[in-house]
Amino acid sequence: MKEYLKYNYFHVGAACFRCTLIATVFCLVSSAYGFKLQDTLTQGSLVVGHIAPGLKLEFMGRKIRVDDNGLYVFGLGRNAPPEITLTTSSTLGDKQKNYIFPVLQRKYKEEQVFGVPQKTVTPPIGALNRIRKEAAEVRLARSKDTKILDFLSGFRMPLEGRITGVYGSRRVYNGSSGNPHYGLDIAAPVGANVYAPAPGIVELVHHDMFYSGGTLIINHGYGVSSTFIHLSEVLLSVGQRVKKGDLIAKVGATGRATGPHLDWRINWFEVRLDPELVLKRLPSADD
Numbered sequence: 001m002k003e004y005l006k007y008n009y010f011h012v013g014a015a016c017f018r019c020t021l022i023a024t025v026f027c028l029v030s031s032a033y034g035f036k037l038q039d040t041l042t043q044g045s046l047v048v049g050h051i052a053p054g055l056k057l058e059f060m061g062r063k064i065r066v067d068d069n070g071l072y073v074f075g076l077g078r079n080a081p082p083e084i085t086l087t088t089s090s091t092l093g094d095k096q097k098n099y100i101f102p103v104l105q106r107k108y109k110e111e112q113v114f115g116v117p118q119k120t121v122t123p124p125i126g127a128l129n130r131i132r133k134e135a136a137e138v139r140l141a142r143s144k145d146t147k148i149l150d151f152l153s154g155f156r157m158p159l160e161g162r163i164t165g166v167y168g169s170r171r172v173y174n175g176s177s178g179n180p181h182y183g184l185d186i187a188a189p190v191g192a193n194v195y196a197p198a199p200g201i202v203e204l205v206h207h208d209m210f211y212s213g214g215t216l217i218i219n220h221g222y223g224v225s226s227t228f229i230h231l232s233e234v235l236l237s238v239g240q241r242v243k244k245g246d247l248i249a250k251v252g253a254t255g256r257a258t259g260p261h262l263d264w265r266i267n268w269f270e271v272r273l274d275p276e277l278v279l280k281r282l283p284s285a286d287d
């Protein structure tokens with residue numbers, strides 16, 4: 001059974017009045033299943049919510065972990081479609097119900113980047129195996145589905161500085177168009193301190209990846225991870241537990257970088273999210 005939920009069906013509750021864009025207000029309560037979605041659905045955003053404990057949840061046909069209290073998390077990628085489907089079902093898998101939600105489509109800007117090492121724009125044939133191997137290591141680190149709730153403590157900036165690159169922009173490197181940019185770039189000198197934006201477990205430490213140079217991945221639980229790249233130094237080892245605000249690394253200009261800066265990325269498994277939207281959605285409770 002399909003149920004289309006359009007804007008005019010939304011219950012506009014007290015919590016919704018702070019939302020400014022009518023098109024992105026979602027306050028939905030389905031009495032039949034207790035299904036609730038109070039996030040702004042935007043490309044690049046992290047969605048955190050609760051459903052009635054005991055229900056199963058699928059996002060676009062993909063099973064999502066729901067904890068004993070009904071907590072679930074999923075992420076919307078840079079090119080998430082204009083509509084997504086969430087499916088709830090009872091523990092026995094019956095009484096399936098589909099909900100369709102609109103997703104705000106963003107416009108991304110184009111950024112010309114000159115002065116990156118040419119070998120990283122058109123990598124030499126000999127580097128392809130290395131690039132593939134490193135990509136697989138990163139994929140594996142981001143695929144961990146760990147039952148820790150560290151992301152719920154909220155995020156803070158890992159470093160203060162001028163923002164020089166944003167999520168989603170189309171990048172043109174030395175005149176040739178490359179992949180979009182997924183990180184938040186923060187300018188800082190080589191050796192500047194980088195602090196843990198949220199608690200977590202260290203999943204990957206690599207001192208020299210082809211594209212990303214010194215690389216660190218911290219797992220915040222439920223598929224949410226932070227990646228820090230172009231580092232000159234990583235001060236942690238795999239398996240280590242970090243607290244929010246711990247000194248974790250030093251800024252560098254390693255890999256495909258034009259100058260010293262921190263590039264911070266947030267993922268939900270393989271889905272790349274916008275760190276600025278995550279900071280807004282889950283601000284640090286103790287700031």
Ligand SMILES: [Zn+2]
Binds near residue numbers: 262
């Ligand atoms: Zn960057």
